[in-house]
Amino acid sequence: MTVKKVSSELSVNERAQQLLKVLIERYIQDGEPVGSRTLSRDSGLDLSPATIRNVMADLEDLGLVSSPHTSAGRIPTVSGYRMFVDTLVTLKPLEAGKIRQLETGLYSSADPKILVESASKLLSSLTHMAGLVMIPRRKQLTFRQIEFLPLSSKRLLTILVTTEGEVHNRVIDVRKAYTPSQLVQFANMLNQHYSGLSMEEMHKRLVREMEQARKDMNQIMAQALEMAEQVIDPEISGDDYVMAGQTNLMDFNDFSQMNKLRELFDSFTEKNEILHLLDGSMLAEGVQLFIGEESGYKALDQCSLVTAPYQVDSKVAGVLGVVGPTRMAYDRVIPIVDITARLLSTAMQTRKAK
Amino acid sequence: MTVKKVSSELSVNERAQQLLKVLIERYIQDGEPVGSRTLSRDSGLDLSPATIRNVMADLEDLGLVSSPHTSAGRIPTVSGYRMFVDTLVTLKPLEAGKIRQLETGLYSSADPKILVESASKLLSSLTHMAGLVMIPRRKQLTFRQIEFLPLSSKRLLTILVTTEGEVHNRVIDVRKAYTPSQLVQFANMLNQHYSGLSMEEMHKRLVREMEQARKDMNQIMAQALEMAEQVIDPEISGDDYVMAGQTNLMDFNDFSQMNKLRELFDSFTEKNEILHLLDGSMLAEGVQLFIGEESGYKALDQCSLVTAPYQVDSKVAGVLGVVGPTRMAYDRVIPIVDITARLLSTAMQTRKAK
DNA sequence: ATTAGCACTCTTGACCGCCGAGTGCTAACC
DNA sequence: GGTTAGCACTCGGCGGTCAAGAGTGCTAAT
Numbered sequence: 001m002t003v004k005k006v007s008s009e010l011s012v013n014e015r016a017q018q019l020l021k022v023l024i025e026r027y028i029q030d031g032e033p034v035g036s037r038t039l040s041r042d043s044g045l046d047l048s049p050a051t052i053r054n055v056m057a058d059l060e061d062l063g064l065v066s067s068p069h070t071s072a073g074r075i076p077t078v079s080g081y082r083m084f085v086d087t088l089v090t091l092k093p094l095e096a097g098k099i100r101q102l103e104t105g106l107y108s109s110a111d112p113k114i115l116v117e118s119a120s121k122l123l124s125s126l127t128h129m130a131g132l133v134m135i136p137r138r139k140q141l142t143f144r145q146i147e148f149l150p151l152s153s154k155r156l157l158t159i160l161v162t163t164e165g166e167v168h169n170r171v172i173d174v175r176k177a178y179t180p181s182q183l184v185q186f187a188n189m190l191n192q193h194y195s196g197l198s199m200e201e202m203h204k205r206l207v208r209e210m211e212q213a214r215k216d217m218n219q220i221m222a223q224a225l226e227m228a229e230q231v232i233d234p235e236i237s238g239d240d241y242v243m244a245g246q247t248n249l250m251d252f253n254d255f256s257q258m259n260k261l262r263e264l265f266d267s268f269t270e271k272n273e274i275l276h277l278l279d280g281s282m283l284a285e286g287v288q289l290f291i292g293e294e295s296g297y298k299a300l301d302q303c304s305l306v307t308a309p310y311q312v313d314s315k316v317a318g319v320l321g322v323v324g325p326t327r328m329a330y331d332r333v334i335p336i337v338d339i340t341a342r343l344l345s346t347a348m349q350t351r352k353a354k
Numbered sequence: 355m356t357v358k359k360v361s362s363e364l365s366v367n368e369r370a371q372q373l374l375k376v377l378i379e380r381y382i383q384d385g386e387p388v389g390s391r392t393l394s395r396d397s398g399l400d401l402s403p404a405t406i407r408n409v410m411a412d413l414e415d416l417g418l419v420s421s422p423h424t425s426a427g428r429i430p431t432v433s434g435y436r437m438f439v440d441t442l443v444t445l446k447p448l449e450a451g452k453i454r455q456l457e458t459g460l461y462s463s464a465d466p467k468i469l470v471e472s473a474s475k476l477l478s479s480l481t482h483m484a485g486l487v488m489i490p491r492r493k494q495l496t497f498r499q500i501e502f503l504p505l506s507s508k509r510l511l512t513i514l515v516t517t518e519g520e521v522h523n524r525v526i527d528v529r530k531a532y533t534p535s536q537l538v539q540f541a542n543m544l545n546q547h548y549s550g551l552s553m554e555e556m557h558k559r560l561v562r563e564m565e566q567a568r569k570d571m572n573q574i575m576a577q578a579l580e581m582a583e584q585v586i587d588p589e590i591s592g593d594d595y596v597m598a599g600q601t602n603l604m605d606f607n608d609f610s611q612m613n614k615l616r617e618l619f620d621s622f623t624e625k626n627e628i629l630h631l632l633d634g635s636m637l638a639e640g641v642q643l644f645i646g647e648e649s650g651y652k653a654l655d656q657c658s659l660v661t662a663p664y665q666v667d668s669k670v671a672g673v674l675g676v677v678g679p680t681r682m683a684y685d686r687v688i689p690i691v692d693i694t695a696r697l698l699s700t701a702m703q704t705r706k707a708k
Numbered sequence: 709a710t711t712a713g714c715a716c717t718c719t720t721g722a723c724c725g726c727c728g729a730g731t732g733c734t735a736a737c738c
Numbered sequence: 739g740g741t742t743a744g745c746a747c748t749c750g751g752c753g754g755t756c757a758a759g760a761g762t763g764c765t766a767a768t
Contacts, residue, residue: 033761036762037761047710047711048710048711048712049711049761050710050712050713050763051709051711054709054763056762057762067761069717069719070716070718070761070762070763071717071760072718072719072762073760073761073762111525145503145505147503149501151499151515157513157521161511167511167523169513169523171521247620247623250612250615250616250619261604262601262604265600390730390731401741403742404741405741407730407731408740410731411731421731423749423750424730424731424747424749424750425728425749426749426750427729
């Protein structure tokens with residue numbers, strides 16, 4: 001009996017999965033609980049509503065679907081969505097037109113800032129949700145060049161250029177006045193010495209070598225290093241992301257209650273929660289999903305986040321993705337995020353080759 | 355008869371104005387149409403509801419109030435608000451605590467970018483609406499210093515510093531390669547020659563003197579000027595504003611319909627309409643209001659905008675303000691905007707004196 | 709194992725009537 | 739003549755009822 005049951009359960013499972021898949025696709029399409037009759041008609045499985053009701057009861061026991069009230073159809077739960085995206089979904093290849101749109105949108109500029117901005121705009125316009133792109137993390141940028149510009153006697157404008165093409169400005173106050181030629185000398189020294197290092201590495205070395213210079217009573221050296229240290233300071237992490245199309249989320253009646261939406265928008269301006277999440281998904285390879293409460297952040301518990309890391313110089317530099325309602329068209333969104341990440345990677349790459 | 359009527363009408367008007375004032379204050383307070391009985395109780399005028407009904411009928415004829423339906427109280431129209439803010443409102447002086455909050459919030463930083471950002475945050479938190487601060491207009495900034503940094507043989511990073519303390523970076527491509535010393539020479543020349551001019555003036559001169567240099571076959575000069583011209587280019591207007599607390603607007607049930615709110619938010623990201631408005635109110639002295647449809651922009655027709663220009667170096671540099679529902683506490687908001695503008699002015703001033 | 713049938717549940721929208729708030733008008737009042 | 743009391747009227751909002759529709763769970767038959 002047990003043996004029989006196992007084998008039968010397997011076949012049931014396959015069928016149940018198929019039904020779950022159809023149910024979720026259906027629910028994503030029109031946002032209403034799906035009933036047994038609808039499923040019986042559209043599943044392609046030639047089963048009567050009654051049979052399907054039995055299967056639904058099983059799925060409900062497994063926690064994959066739930067019904068909002070006694071006499072409504074079923075809607076997927078978070079676990080249901082999870083199973084769907086992990087094993088059931090059939091991804092829709094991206095239409096050529098949209099790929100072209102992405103390509104042209106991302107090849108136009110050499111400035112990484114603009115590139116990041118267009119990527120997030122493209123994501124939002126292709127998915128009709130909110131797109132976001134994390135700015136390359138400061139730690140992982142590589143140092144290329146630093147310059148000091150006197151603003152007043154004891155105030156300097158420092159300009160930091162990375163290999164990736166980013167430019168950072170910062171005003172620092174110094175203890176004593178330097179002549180322009182001294183400043184040039186400082187800059188030259190730093191540029192020769194540290195060019196090509198990652199910010200993180202550079203920071204480490206700066207600290208170490210500053211110690212050394214002080215011991216050696218090498219004033220000049222120590223001063224230059226101290227100034228550089230003030231600019232490189234990893235505390236000013238510069239971690240940030242760019243977002244576009246937040247207002248798209250207002251179209252989803254999933255967020256009909258204003259306060260939920262407000263909470264979400266606030267967490268977009270707060271940034272730290274989102275950054276945490278993005279940071280976490282830097283490590284993963286390929287597309288990653290956070291469905292509903294999976295993210296662990298209350299503000300996002302009605303949303304899903306689809307992310308993919310992008311590379312510069314074959315090292316992971318950042319993450320991009322979209323935010324939308326849990327009930328989103330995963331089959332379309334996943335490829336979009338995936339391809340956008342790839343294209344952004346190459347767009348940033350070619351820039352460097354120039 | 356006519357003479358008498360005029361005199362009586364005058365006295366009626368005074369009373370009517372008083373009633374209009376109380377009505378608007380009341381409506382602003384709790385957002386519901388105000389009826390004759392309420393007014394009779396709270397106006398302090400010791401009039402019966404019936405009399406007040408007559409006055410209301412007059413006010414309605416004058417287009418200052420309207421009733422949403424036959425048996426509701428009256429609500430102010432745009433003209434009603436206009437009359438209110440122009441002649442009736444008694445402004446509430448800002449509490450010392452809030453002034454201190456503003457002062458500490460605005461004196462902490464020397465960087466104009468940060469200053470602008472905190473000003474808009476302060477505005478939003480003090481008014482519980484959306485605060486915005488327009489960035490000093492490029493044209494009106496004064497040139498202080500320019501530097502050229504070679505990135506690759508024919509690509510230069512240009513750094514532009516204004517007297518106001520802003521730093522602008524831009525990457526430009528040049529036709530031929532220059533040696534570092536040539537670049538320094540260019541920069542020196544430009545800095546000596548143009549320092550202290552407004553961008554607008556500088557641009558004019560650049561064009562003129564470039565012509566001259568070409569005629570004189572002064573290659574070096576012409577090249578330097580051409581490079582500068584690429585950086586100064588007023589087309590890249592850099593007009594922009596910083597906004598904070600948009601989500602506050604979601605709390606007002608005045609914007610209960612999502613699409614209205616969305617339109618508004620979209621116009622915030624679009625920016626040009628808002629910039630137009632802000633630009634227009636740069637000329638006005640002191641606080642200026644756009645109530646409802648007065649702004650002329652559809653997206654803003656449920657909102658009011660309260661603005662005030664701020665100065666740097668006793669020249670108008672930009673505008674700041676708040677956006678909120680037409681039904682906002684003008685008596686509190688107007689002083690807040692006014693004082694914030696003054697404090698931002700001094701905060702930016704002292705910066706320069708340093 | 710599957711299905712048909714049936715009773716039951718729950719939501720939704722329409723309809724109804726009532727209450728309260730407020731108006732406009734008229735006639736009386738000072 | 740301005741002001742007021744009184745009265746009829748209007749309208750939105752609220753609660754209740756009702757029927758229709760959709761969907762379920764269970765049972766018994768296939």
